Amino acid sequence: MRQRCLVLFSVLLFLAIPLFAQTPNATVVHRAAHLRHGINASEWFAQVYSGKYDPSHFDTYITPDDIALMHRMGFDHVRLSINPAPMFRDGDADAIPRNYLAYVDKAVNNILQNGMAVIIDLHPESDFKKRLTNDPGFPDEFADFWRALAKHYSNLDPERVFFEVMNEPEVEDTYKWQGLQAKFAAAIRQGAPQHTIIAAGARWSSVDELLMMQPLSDTNVIYNFHFYTPHDFTHQGATWSGNLQHYLTQHVPYPSKPQDAAALERQVPNDLDKLWISRYAYDQWNAARIESEISLAAAWAKQRGLVLTCNEFGVFRAYADPNDRAAWLKDVRTTLEKYGIGWTMWDYRGGFGVVTKDKNGKSIPDPVTLRALGLES
Secondary structure, three states: OHHHHHHHHHHHHHHHHHHOOOOOOHHHHHHHOOOOEEEEEEEEEOOOOOOOOOHHHHOOOOOHHHHHHHHHHOOOEEEEEEOOHHHOOOOOOOOOOHHHHHHHHHHHHHHHHOOOEEEEEEOOOHHHHHHHHHOOOHHHHHHHHHHHHHHHOOOOOOOOEEEEOOOOOOOOOHHHHHHHHHHHHHHHHHHOOOOEEEEEOOOOOOHHHHHOOOOOOOOOEEEEEEEOOOHHHHOOOOOOOOOOHHHOOOOOOOOOOHHHHHHHHOOOOOHHHHHHHHHHHHOOOOHHHHHHHHHHHHHHHHHHOOEEEEEEEOOOOOOOOHHHHHHHHHHHHHHHHHOOOEEEEOOOOOOOOOEEEOOOOOEEEOHHHHHHOOOOO
């Protein structure tokens, strides 16, 4: 009986451990202060839809003037998305082409010289990610690539340079990704012993995937999630999202209310999509609903003594009402700040952008978006 009682007590004690908040790594907390409000530099070294990963694009898509403008608008860091594929040599992955890397160096140094921190985010396309699970030898090569890349930047200030393992890995098996991410984080650590790593959950790195994660054994890590919920609002009219969203080009309101359901249902052609879009209306998405999800991410991190960031959130501009878009951005941003979570908006000048281009190609800050982000125009 006594032995059984001791076993039962041990089990209960084990289960109770996560209920008590742990103390975060002081170095990570200090460095995370550089990642309070940032912007994604997308479509520059990744998501280049023309396919032209070349100097003509690198020198013109985002310029030194754009980097300076990011700082003037009030952003304290830039998430620099980098597609590894143009630099990746099968069978020789740690031999990163120096001429290509020089353009990335120029961008990284420009960001740092403008007083901002930088997240070096490996942001491959889906076919590259699929090789992680379909090609048995590929994870070793990708680890070689990361080790070499991290070593290349290891001489830069670890207070202001961060390494993000992979954007939205799209690995369906959570446990598979757990092992892969640990492998890649170890490679980064070998290349850059002092720098902070940014890790995230499987698939699309959303809140639910964060909650399924087991923390890495490395304590010099910030944990990341993306927040685009609800997609029916944030991706309305987007052709690359779900089939439902591409029909939604006549205004999806935020906050959502049950009385919106009929008008929303008229935008979609089939019964199943009508069901899904009516759920958006009846779920009554508002600030409280958003907080109900982000608060769970915050609790997960607090119980484990971890530091969180949300380095993607935003609303596709093309069909969203500007004021509704601003309301959602503000609700997400203020909720993140309430829980002490740093954020990085998606994105600078793309389809979710904080700037637009005038007829002369000059970047024009959007004051409505900046106000929603709590930044002065």
